[in-house]
Amino acid sequence: MKFCSNCGSDQIVFIIPEGDNNRRFVCNNCDTIFYQNPKIVVGCIPLYQDKILLCRRSIEPRFGFWNLPGGYMENGETVEEGAKRETQEEANVDITIRHLHSVFNLPTVNQVFLHFIATINKIDLSPTSESSELRLFNYDEIPWEELAFHSNKFALETFFLNKERNESKVHIGSFWK
Numbered sequence: 628m629k630f631c632s633n634c635g636s637d638q639i640v641f642i643i644p645e646g647d648n649n650r651r652f653v654c655n656n657c658d659t660i661f662y663q664n665p666k667i668v669v670g671c672i673p674l675y676q677d678k679i680l681l682c683r684r685s686i687e688p689r690f691g692f693w694n695l696p697g698g699y700m701e702n703g704e705t706v707e708e709g710a711k712r713e714t715q716e717e718a719n720v721d722i723t724i725r726h727l728h729s730v731f732n733l734p735t736v737n738q739v740f741l742h743f744i745a746t747i748n749k750i751d752l753s754p755t756s757e758s759s760e761l762r763l764f765n766y767d768e769i770p771w772e773e774l775a776f777h778s779n780k781f782a783l784e785t786f787f788l789n790k791e792r793n794e795s796k797v798h799i800g801s802f803w804k
């Protein structure tokens with residue numbers, strides 16, 4: 628951070644403010660403290676007749692890899708709305724969110740992923756601006772080596788674990804890079 632977004636000054640320091648425990652960017656000119664907190668990424672496991680919808684990414688990062696639909700939550704929406712919107716944007720499908728499936732912490736990049744179980748109401752597998760290919764996978768067809776992110780792998784692995792055990796447990800995982 629170079630300039631204060633409050634007063635425009637370049638007198639930004641990175642210090643522990645009085646009464647705080649963490650270092651923060653602080654403006655020496657107007658005393659504004661800039662708190663930085665993790666971002667929430669919301670997505671889902673979209674199910675259609677016992678198959679899972681994956682999107683092949685046509686955007687960076689991890690261009691060309693398979694991914695569950697998901698993305699950054701926006702201000703003013705709920706996590707369920709965010710997951711639905713991201714799925715609409717990436718896969719152009721209308722879904723119904725069923726329940727929370729997994730929480731995945733990425734403390735080194737300051738992100739938290741939430742994946743919901745969702746059912747697809749109407750399917751259209753044409754590519755979108757963010758996905759070059761959309762495909763329904765049987766459980767034994769998941770391209771494990773070509774999945775884009777650890778959070779996806781975790782969500783899918785625990786999905787199958789639940790299925791095997793006939794449970795609907797919410798799983799919490801972490802990845803330290």
Ligand SMILES: [Zn+2]
Binds near residue numbers: 632635654
């Ligand atoms: Zn300032």
